[in-house]
Amino acid sequence: xxxxxxxxxxxxxxxxxxxxxxxxxxxxxxxxxxxxxxxxxxxxxxxxxxxxxxxxxxxxxxxxxxxxxxxxxxxxxxxxxxxxxxxxxxxxxxxxxxxxxxxxxxxxxxx
Amino acid sequence: xxxxxxxxxxxxxxxxxxxxxxxxxxxxxxxxxxxxxxxxxxxxxxxxxxxxxxxxxxxxxxxxxxxxxxxxxxxxxxxxxxxxxxxxxxxxxxxxxxxxxxxxxxxxxxxxx
Numbered sequence: 001x002x003x004x005x006x007x008x009x010x011x012x013x014x015x016x017x018x019x020x021x022x023x024x025x026x027x028x029x030x031x032x033x034x035x036x037x038x039x040x041x042x043x044x045x046x047x048x049x050x051x052x053x054x055x056x057x058x059x060x061x062x063x064x065x066x067x068x069x070x071x072x073x074x075x076x077x078x079x080x081x082x083x084x085x086x087x088x089x090x091x092x093x094x095x096x097x098x099x100x101x102x103x104x105x106x107x108x109x110x111x
Numbered sequence: 112x113x114x115x116x117x118x119x120x121x122x123x124x125x126x127x128x129x130x131x132x133x134x135x136x137x138x139x140x141x142x143x144x145x146x147x148x149x150x151x152x153x154x155x156x157x158x159x160x161x162x163x164x165x166x167x168x169x170x171x172x173x174x175x176x177x178x179x180x181x182x183x184x185x186x187x188x189x190x191x192x193x194x195x196x197x198x199x200x201x202x203x204x205x206x207x208x209x210x211x212x213x214x215x216x217x218x219x220x221x222x223x224x
Contacts, residue, residue, distance in 0.1 A: 034212055043115075043201055043215040044154075088154065097142055097207045098167045103153035 003027050006089055006102025015111050019076040023089035023102045026070065030091040030100070033065050035074045038086045038104065047087075048074065079109045113138065115204050115216035123222045129190040132219045136183050136204030142166075143185040144213060145177060148199040160185055161207055189221075197223045 006023045013019055021035075032051055036044035048063040050056045056063045062075040072091075076083055089102040116135045124130050136143050144167075145157040156169035160179035177187045183204075189196055199220050205213035 032212065036215070041199075041220070043117075043217045046212060046214060049212050092212075097144075097159060097161070097205065097211075098156065099144070099203075099213060101146075101154040101156075 001026060002103075004089065004091060004100045004102045007105055008103055010106040010108055012108045012110060013079055015079060015081060015109055017079050017109070019074075019079050019083070019107060019109075021074040021076075021087050021089075021105050021107070023072050024070055025072075025091060025100070027093070027100075028067070028070065029093045031094045032092045033063070033072050034090040034099075035061075035063055036088040036090060037083075038088060040085075044088055076107075079107075081109050081111050083107060084109050115202055115214055117200075117202050117216040117219050119219060120217065121220050121222075123224065124192050125224050126192055126194060128192050129188065130192060130221060132187045132189075132200055132202075132221075134185045134187070134202030134204075134216060136185070136202075137214060140204035140206055140214075141183050142205045142207035142213070143179055143183065144203045144205075145185070145187050146201040146203065147171070148201055148218070149197075154201070157187070192223045194223050197221060 004025045035048040038044040053067045060077045064073040086104040088104045118133045142161045144159040159167040163179045174190045179185045199218045201218045202216045203213040
């Protein structure tokens with residue numbers, strides 16, 4: 001079993017929709033949670049970074065962490081065609097600089 | 112502040128050859144991690160270097176090696192290339208302090224023929 005599981009998609013939505021992207025994990029020691037966005041043929045770009053449980057909002061993006069369920073989510077409001085990319089979740093333990101990645105969810109926002 | 116840079120951006124090699132990829136981290140970052148990304152396997156961790164020492168290692172054969180220099184720049188070497196080594200190789204740097212995240216470079220796309 002992989003430490004981080006993520007549905008690969010693809011997920012296709014119309015412009016303006018609310019998008020929900022999710023990851024589950026098995027290691028309860030993970031404390032830091034990240035979402036990266038990766039456009040085709042580019043390196044991943046950090047979108048959101050949260051510590052422990054709770055919500056964090058940045059513009060149209062909201063990251064949510066539920067440690068009791070070992071489940072993290074990224075919500076995108078008012079999705080735009082420019083949001084079309086692969087979204088990777090990542091996490092790490094405290095005091096251990098190794099990052100564990102999901103396989104990525106490919107999102108397509110149709111105009 | 113300049114981001115993570117990787118050179119070269121594209122490489123074409125043939126089976127059996129070796130290749131060296133270079134990564135310059137964000138200024139002040141002392142940790143450099145390398146990843147291999149393929150459509151089938153996703154992002155796979157190769158190794159992490161901190162202060163010129165390999166701290167963490169993924170599950171790759173010994174043909175994959177790396178090093179880090181005193182200025183934190185890092186190189187990755189793959190010897191005896193195989194077709195399956197065709198991938199996007201990503202470098203990421205971080206401060207490696209508690210709670211810090213990592214930032215990726217644009218990657219080197221390697222094609223092995």
